[in-house]
Amino acid sequence: MKEKKAVQEAFTELSSHYEEAIDGELNLFWGWSYHKFLEELVNQTTFQKNQKILDIATGTLVLPRKILEQKVPGIQITGLDITESMLRQGQKKLKAEGIDSAIDLTCADAMALPYSDGSFDIVVSGLASHHMNIPLMLSEMKRVLKPDGLLSVIDVGTSPFWDLPIVKGIARVVAYIYFLMKENPVRAWAEALAMSNLRTPEGWEEDLQKAGFIGIRIVKLSSKYKWIPEPLSIQSQQNGRNND
Numbered sequence: 411m412k413e414k415k416a417v418q419e420a421f422t423e424l425s426s427h428y429e430e431a432i433d434g435e436l437n438l439f440w441g442w443s444y445h446k447f448l449e450e451l452v453n454q455t456t457f458q459k460n461q462k463i464l465d466i467a468t469g470t471l472v473l474p475r476k477i478l479e480q481k482v483p484g485i486q487i488t489g490l491d492i493t494e495s496m497l498r499q500g501q502k503k504l505k506a507e508g509i510d511s512a513i514d515l516t517c518a519d520a521m522a523l524p525y526s527d528g529s530f531d532i533v534v535s536g537l538a539s540h541h542m543n544i545p546l547m548l549s550e551m552k553r554v555l556k557p558d559g560l561l562s563v564i565d566v567g568t569s570p571f572w573d574l575p576i577v578k579g580i581a582r583v584v585a586y587i588y589f590l591m592k593e594n595p596v597r598a599w600a601e602a603l604a605m606s607n608l609r610t611p612e613g614w615e616e617d618l619q620k621a622g623f624i625g626i627r628i629v630k631l632s633s634k635y636k637w638i639p640e641p642l643s644i645q646s647q648q649n650g651r652n653n654d
């Protein structure tokens with residue numbers, strides 16, 4: 411509960427300048443532009459006609475817009491986020507372009523998705539899993555996926571070194587100070603809390619297997635500095651059965 415409130419407060423503050431801020435951060439930490447980073451998820455995922463796609467923690471709807479740009483016929487996209495003002499910022503841009511009916515929006519918690527079992531062909535999520543309880547997020551993703559549905563996630567990972575409790579503790583303090591200086595206390599708190607959710611590729615594999623996913627593919631993406639936790643691209647498949 412504490413983490414959700416921190417996230418909502420942080421992203422409400424950030425929403426007006428989110429895309430510029432995140433672009434600066436990704437460039438600084440990894441040498442990726444924000445848009446190129448999300449395009450990597452789109453490139454790693456095969457979208458087919460008439461599919462139903464759910465973007466979890468969609469923010470200002472940049473990822474759904476990139477999926478729409480693929481011009482796959484009949485595709486239906488839903489963007490879900492817990493922070494209303496992030497969705498509102500995204501909606502403003504869609505309206506300005508006259509495409510606001512192209513994406514369904516839901517303001518809700520990814521830990522309790524308001525959809526029936528087996529509703530979507532693909533569930534995607536960019537730069538957000540580190541703000542969530544990953545096992546719970548995966549179990550909800552699996553529940554709402556159709557049998558043989560696909561999961562595609564792109565986010566910061568970690569390494570065994572960064573996973574050591576003492577190193578994690580130091581990283582939490584460093585993250586807090588950095589975001590306090592760059593942004594504000596609410597963002598600093600949300601990012602410091604998020605450090606506990608970071609997963610190594612092996613940790614992701616274990617959580618995905620436990621949640622019942624198969625065909626797991628985890629790729630470490632390029633990163634500017636060896637000492638900063640690397641970005642990961644993660645794809646996996648529902649195991650063909652719902653509600654085991």
Ligand SMILES: C[S@@+](CC[C@H](N)C(=O)[O-])C[C@H]1O[C@@H](n2cnc3c(N)ncnc32)[C@H](O)[C@@H]1O
Nearest residue numbers: 421467468469491492493496519520536538541
């Ligand atoms: C760094 S932003 C990423 C936004 C977007 N996916 C993108 O790539 O730009 C993290 C987003 O996760 C959302 N978020 C965090 N925890 C959430 C939860 N439990 N349920 C739904 N959204 C959540 C935040 O509100 C925020 O919009």
